[in-house]
């Protein structure tokens with residue numbers, strides 16, 4: 001008897017992306033088209049592997065209304081103006097898109113299984129988002145024609161954070177027993193420790209990273225690797241291999257791989 005192979009059932013779209021320019025549909029996306037990538041305090045990022053793009057969505061508190069699109073319009077305009085000051089090799093232009101989300105509750109329920117529980121006090125309610133190229137994947141369009149890519153490719157994400165020294169009066173109010181100097185990032189580490197959103201303070205300091213002093217810069221980079229938090233991640237051919245909560249063994253493997261690749265070309 002002939003067996004009839006059933007085609008996998010196409011899931012209903014959980015989110016559609018609509019072009020701001022002409023209102024056309026850029027993509028009807030179901031759960032299999034989207035991958036939770038990361039989030040911070042204000043935004044959540046989804047990867048869309050088949051489009052090689054990521055979609056940044058603003059987060060809202062649970063009890064709030066749908067936010068206006070003013071903020072994403074401001075962010076994309078800011079990106080456009082800043083990009084115009086640099087060459088295209090070093091910048092990407094954000095693309096504002098409108099969203100059609102049939103059921104926000106079901107989108108959020110689906111997303112929550114991937115999100116850290118401490119972030120779930122906010123959710124997605126926005127009606128517009130920002131599309132960027134997925135930079136965890138090597139942008140071959142930026143490579144010179146004579147460059148051939150072989151083997152794995154790596155992407156390193158560093159979020160350097162704000163590194164200005166706190167004014168003396170604020171410092172004394174926050175740390176009355178300390179006579180040292182703290183930058184904003186280092187001060188926030190102690191606040192996060194008290195609030196138990198981190199388990200230990202990082203040895204990273206943005207002022208060290210940008211000091212121009214080799215020893216301090218190395219200390220900053222080692223601090224990022226030891227306590228990546230939300231500020232350091234590494235990807236291999238588009239897959240996350242190191243970041244907060246992941247074993248550093250794969251980071252060391254990646255370093256060995258990169259060093260070996262370099263040895264072969266010398």
Ligand SMILES: [Zn+2]
Pocket residue numbers: 182183184185186187204205206207
């Ligand atoms: Zn610092």
